[in-house]
Every structure is written in C-alpha cells, then in structure tokens.
Amino acid sequence: MCAKYCILLLCAVVLCGCQSSGRYAQHSDSAPTFVYDEPDYTDADPQYEPYREWNSRPYEVLGKRYFPLQSGKGFVETGLASWYGQKFHGHLTSNGETYNMFAMTAAHKTLPLPSFVKVTNLSNGKTAIVRVNDRGPFHSSRIIDLSYAAAKKLDYQQHGTAKVKLEVIHFDENNQVTVGNQPTVSYEQYAGIVPLPEEPEAEPVSAADDGLYIQVAAVSDPERAKSVSTVLSQLYQVPAEIPLINNIYKLRLGPLADRFQAKMLLDDLQKNGYPGAYTVGGNL
Numbered sequence: 001m002c003a004k005y006c007i008l009l010l011c012a013v014v015l016c017g018c019q020s021s022g023r024y025a026q027h028s029d030s031a032p033t034f035v036y037d038e039p040d041y042t043d044a045d046p047q048y049e050p051y052r053e054w055n056s057r058p059y060e061v062l063g064k065r066y067f068p069l070q071s072g073k074g075f076v077e078t079g080l081a082s083w084y085g086q087k088f089h090g091h092l093t094s095n096g097e098t099y100n101m102f103a104m105t106a107a108h109k110t111l112p113l114p115s116f117v118k119v120t121n122l123s124n125g126k127t128a129i130v131r132v133n134d135r136g137p138f139h140s141s142r143i144i145d146l147s148y149a150a151a152k153k154l155d156y157q158q159h160g161t162a163k164v165k166l167e168v169i170h171f172d173e174n175n176q177v178t179v180g181n182q183p184t185v186s187y188e189q190y191a192g193i194v195p196l197p198e199e200p201e202a203e204p205v206s207a208a209d210d211g212l213y214i215q216v217a218a219v220s221d222p223e224r225a226k227s228v229s230t231v232l233s234q235l236y237q238v239p240a241e242i243p244l245i246n247n248i249y250k251l252r253l254g255p256l257a258d259r260f261q262a263k264m265l266l267d268d269l270q271k272n273g274y275p276g277a278y279t280v281g282g283n284l
Contacts, residue, residue, distance in 0.1 A: 213254035
C-alpha cells in the first residue's frame with residue numbers, strides 16, 4: 001500500500017513539473033541574459049530557395065486562421081516590427097530550423113518560407129536583409145518579428161517595436177530578381193555587376209490620344225515577355241506591346257482609351273500576381 005502511494009505521489013510530482021515547465025524554460029522573452037560576442041550584422045544573402053510545401057498550407061493559431069501566400073514576389077508591407085530573443089533561442093522554427101537570435105532571420109504570418117526581406121526602419125532609415133524562416137508574430141498590430149540581432153542592427157531593440165517597411169527580395173529559378181514592387185531585373189543588375197537601365201521619362205499623353213498603358217513587368221528574356229503578353233492580351237481582351245528599352249522588354253497592355261477600364265484592369269492585375277503593375281502615359 002505504501003509503495004503504491006509513493007508511486008502515485010512520484011507521478012503527480014512529474015506531471016506537475018511538465019505542466020509548469022512547458023516547452024520553453026523561460027516564461028517571458030528577453031534580450032540575452034548571458035555574456036555573448038557581438039553578433040555579425042552582415043545581411044542575409046538573398047538567393048533562390050524553393051518554398052517548403054508544408055509551410056504553404058493554411059494554419060490556425062489562437063483561434064485565427066492564416067492563409068500563407070503562394071509567392072512573395074512583389075510583396076510590400078508597412079507596419080510595426082517586434083523582435084524575439086532568448087526565450088525562443090535554440091528551439092525549432094516553423095521551417096524546421098533552429099532559431100538563433102544572433103542570426104539575421106525573422107518570422108512572418110503569411111510569407112512563403114523561406115523568403116528574403118529587406119526591412120527598413122522608417123524612423124532612422126536603417127536597413128537589414130533577413131531570411132524569414134518562422135511564423136509569427138501573432139499579435140494583431142505587428143507584421144514581423146525580427147531576430148534580436150536584426151533588431152539591434154535597426155536600432156530598436158530597446159524600444160520593443162518600430163515602424164518598418166518590408167520589401168520581399170524575390171529570386172526565381174532563372175535568377176531574375178524582383179525587389180518589392182520594383183521592375184524585375186537580372187541578377188547581374190541586382191548585384192551591380194552591370195548598371196540598371198535608365199528609365200526614360202514618359203511623354204505626357206492624354207486619354208483623348210488613346211495613350212493610356214499599363215506596364216505589367218520589365219524582363220530581359222524576349223520569349224518570356226512574348227509569352228506573358230500573349231496570355232494577358234487574350235485573358236483581358238486588350239492589345240499588348242513589348243517595346244525594347246535599354247535592353248529590357250517592357251510588357252505593356254494598351255493603349256486604353258477609357259480611364260475606368262484602365263483603372264479596373266490595373267486593380268485586377270495588382271490583385272492577381274502583378275502587384276508592381278502601374279500606368280504609363282496618363283494619370284488615373
């Protein structure tokens with residue numbers, strides 16, 4: 001009887017210990033409380049990485065359902081950034097990697113994993129490029145959780161949050177690079193190996209001159225430009241042009257004489273895979 005009682009008591013102690021410790025040994029997050037070498041603040045190196053399929057599925061946290069994006073191309077967002085540190089240090093991220101608060105990484109609720117993001121602190125202009133490999137922050141007013149090191153680089157680790165601008169640096173399989181909603185360029189142009197083409201000033205054209213166009217993309221591959229322009233022209237039943245300007249093919253839909261038609265078309269393009277589309281030749 002005594003032995004049975006001792007066993008029950010031991011089980012109760014173990015159970016209470018598991019419930020109190022939980023997954024994390026630290027209850028509240030914090031900056032490092034131990035002595036550490038100054039982090040390496042070198043930006044993450046953007047490159048093509050296939051998205052992890054299991055991280056593209058909808059998921060639910062704290063009763064809210066999230067729907068990850070299938071592509072980060074053209075993604076731009078402005079809002080509050082927070083940071084996470086010692087509490088999560090050494091634990092697995094949503095991408096199955098080990099979180100290192102001294103690495104240039106981040107967590108985002110819906111960006112594909114992994115993604116590379118340029119983060120700009122709008123209060124001081126400082127920037128950092130991070131690799132998004134985790135989910136969070138699950139706080140309605142915050143759009144990204146940076147690692148402790150990235151927050152230090154942006155100089156807001158003592159304030160907890162900062163207003164930032166996010167711009168995804170998207171690489172495709174052919175090393176074509178799109179930063180935020182800017183035109184797509186080759187890797188050589190992105191890396192500064194060859195200069196970016198100068199954008200010629202568009203001559204003002206009035207709607208009466210049938211001069212409204214929507215520029216959908218700028219690409220260096222003529223076959224890709226022709227293929228995409230053909231698909232979009234047939235899909236939206238509008239003409240398409242691909243003028244070669246400074247060795248870059250400008251994929252444009254138009255001319256569009258009707259401003260309302262142009263506005264509707266632009267909205268549709270921006271919502272369906274071409275967030276960087278913009279008008280040329282007139283003001284909507």
